[in-house]
Every structure is written in structure tokens, then in C-alpha cells.
Amino acid sequence: MQLLTDAGYQLHRNNRELSMLDRANGVEFFFQRPKDIAVYVGSGALDVGITGRDLLMDSGEAAKEILPLGFAKSKFRFAAKPGGVSDVAALDGRRVATSYPTLVGKYLVGRGVTANLVKLEGAVENAVKLGLADAVADVVETGTSLRNAGLVAFGEPILASEAVLARTEGGKLSPELEVAVEVLVQRLQGVLHAREFVLIDYVCRTDVVDRACELTPGRESPTLSPLAKEGWVAVRSLVERQGIQRRMDELTKIGAEAILVTKLEACRI
Numbered sequence: 001m002q003l004l005t006d007a008g009y010q011l012h013r014n015n016r017e018l019s020m021l022d023r024a025n026g027v028e029f030f031f032q033r034p035k036d037i038a039v040y041v042g043s044g045a046l047d048v049g050i051t052g053r054d055l056l057m058d059s060g061e062a063a064k065e066i067l068p069l070g071f072a073k074s075k076f077r078f079a080a081k082p083g084g085v086s087d088v089a090a091l092d093g094r095r096v097a098t099s100y101p102t103l104v105g106k107y108l109v110g111r112g113v114t115a116n117l118v119k120l121e122g123a124v125e126n127a128v129k130l131g132l133a134d135a136v137a138d139v140v141e142t143g144t145s146l147r148n149a150g151l152v153a154f155g156e157p158i159l160a161s162e163a164v165l166a167r168t169e170g171g172k173l174s175p176e177l178e179v180a181v182e183v184l185v186q187r188l189q190g191v192l193h194a195r196e197f198v199l200i201d202y203v204c205r206t207d208v209v210d211r212a213c214e215l216t217p218g219r220e221s222p223t224l225s226p227l228a229k230e231g232w233v234a235v236r237s238l239v240e241r242q243g244i245q246r247r248m249d250e251l252t253k254i255g256a257e258a259i260l261v262t263k264l265e266a267c268r269i
């Protein structure tokens with residue numbers, strides 16, 4: 001909701017309201033259970049939806065990911081008791097509890113493993129302790145839930161998931177809707193970029209400007225403006241927010257001065 005608000009959409013959800021109309025943007029928002037979003041989008045009842053990549057892949061619906069949104073990041077992994085099942089091949093003939101049976105089933109078929117899938121709605125980690133399954137396949141973020149249940153992950157992660165924007169696959173949208181979806185994607189991308197990048201300004205001597213530009217290459221190329229003071233230049237560039245302090249240390253080392261870092265509110269790059 002924060003992402004959509006930052007992208008200029010009007011979302012003021014009152015208690016228990018299941019939908020809301022954003023008249024200014026000509027968009028209606030519906031709040032659905034995570035598992036149901038792909039069903040609505042796949043059927044074309046909703047044009048686009050925000051859901052998890054794992055849920056989208058598990059749904060088997062005719063909905064496709066069009067933009068990763070960078071939040072709710074997790075890994076989808078197998079886990080079992082230490083000393084129990086420790087590789088995917090050993091799942092053959094075993095019971096695997098999961099809320100994502102289609103995703104897990106396809107993964108196992110792809111590796112020639114036949115397991116008995118036990119479908120659960122949640123709190124899947126308890127299935128091993130309770131003797132319902134020999135292993136689980138579930139969402140892992142910090143790993144706390146696995147640890148608390150006395151389980152350890154094994155095998156390569158089945159999937160790296162995050163929240164994604166998905167749209168109906170096949171079935172053509174009207175030209176107006178096509179434009180509205182494109183605008184939504186551009187706006188969301190703009191907000192994500194604005195969170196990822198910062199603007200850096202500084203001044204340095206012209207004899208170190210090449211080195212300075214290597215440190216802050218920007219997306220295309222930095223903007224250089226001559227200063228009134230002979231032999232000095234001002235540099236402006238877009239750089240990744242991550243590691244910005246280290247970059248400023250490097251700039252200071254080569255004699256850059258008046259280094260300013262500015263947050264971006266929104267952008268289209």
C-alpha cells in the first residue's frame with residue numbers, strides 16, 4: 001500500500017473495507033487473500049494484482065509476473081529434522097507437508113522424485129514434530145520458524161520469492177487498460193528506483209575528475225559543471241544508495257569537497 005501511495009494512487013483503506021475507488025486515477029483496488037489473487041488475475045476478473053512469486057507459481061493460473069517489487073523477500077525451501085532427510089533424492093517415498101503442493105510437486109517431478117504431498121494451510125513447520133510428515137517445504141525468511149520447530153533446511157532453495165506485480169496472460173486488454181497498466185508499471189518502477197538510488201553532488205579539482213567519475217559513473221554519465229573558481233568542477237550523479245558512505249570515503253580520499261547526498265522522492269530513469 002505504501003508503494004502504491006508513493007506512486008500517486010489514492011489508498012485510504014478504512015476498517016474492513018474490501019475495495020476502494022481511486023477516482024483521480026480511474027483505478028479500483030480490491031483486497032483479496034494472498035492465495036486468491038492469482039485466481040482473480042488469471043481469470044481476467046482483475047487486470048493486475050500484487051502477490052508473491054511463490055503463490056503465483058503455485059497457482060498454475062494464466063497470470064504472469066511483470067514487475068518484481070522488492071519486498072516480502074523469502075526463499076522457498078525443504079527442511080527436516082537434523083539426521084533425517086537431508087537431500088531432495090531422499091524424499092522419494094516420503095511425506096512432505098506444504099501449503100504449495102503444485103510448486104513442490106512440479107519441482108519433485110522435475111527431479112524424478114515421487115513423494116507423498118500433505119497439503120496444509122499454515123504452520124507447516126509443526127508437521128514433522130507431530131508425525132504428520134517427514135519433511136516440509138515452506139517459506140523461509142529469517143529461519144526463525146524452522147529453528148523453533150527444530151528443523152534444518154536442505155537442498156538448493158526451490159525458489160527465491162518476493163512480492164510481484166502480475167497481469168492476466170493471454171486475453172487482450174483494451175487499449176485504454178493497456179495504457180493504464182503501462183502507467184502503473186512506470187510509476188512503480190519510478191518509486192523503486194527512487195528508493196534504490198540517491199543523487200550525489202560534490203566539487204573536485206579538474207585533475208582528479210576522471211577518477212571521481214569512475215567512482216560515481218551514474219546511470220549514463222555524470223553531469224560536470226565548471227566552477228567560477230579556476231581548476232575546479234562540480235559533479236552530479238545518480239548512485240546506488242547501498243554503499244554510499246564507502247563511496248563518499250573514496251571521494252574524500254581523492255580530494256572531493258562539499259559532498260551532498262540527496263534522497264529522491266520519485267523518478268523516471
Ligand SMILES: Nc1ncnc2c1ncn2[C@@H]1O[C@H](COP(=O)(O)OP(=O)(O)OP(=O)(O)O)[C@@H](O)[C@H]1O
Pocket residue numbers: 033034035051052053054055072073074122139140141142161162
Ligand atoms: N516471513 C515472511 N517473509 C517474507 N515473505 C513472507 C513471509 N511469510 C510469508 N511471506 C510471503 O507472503 C505471501 C503470502 O503468504 P502468507 O502465508 O503470509 O499468507 P497469509 O497471511 O498466511 O494469508 P492468509 O490470509 O491466507 O492467512 C507469500 O508470497 C509468502 O512468500
Ligand SMILES: O=P(O)(O)OC[C@H]1O[C@H](OP(=O)(O)OP(=O)(O)O)[C@H](O)[C@@H]1O
Pocket residue numbers: 121122123124125138139140141142143144145146
Ligand atoms: O523464516 P521466518 O522469518 O520464520 O519466516 C517464515 C515463516 O513465515 C510464514 O509464516 P506465517 O506467519 O505467514 O504463518 P503461516 O505458516 O500460517 O503461513 C511462513 O509460512 C513461515 O512459517
Ligand SMILES: [Mg+2]
Pocket residue numbers: 122
Ligand atoms: Mg502465512
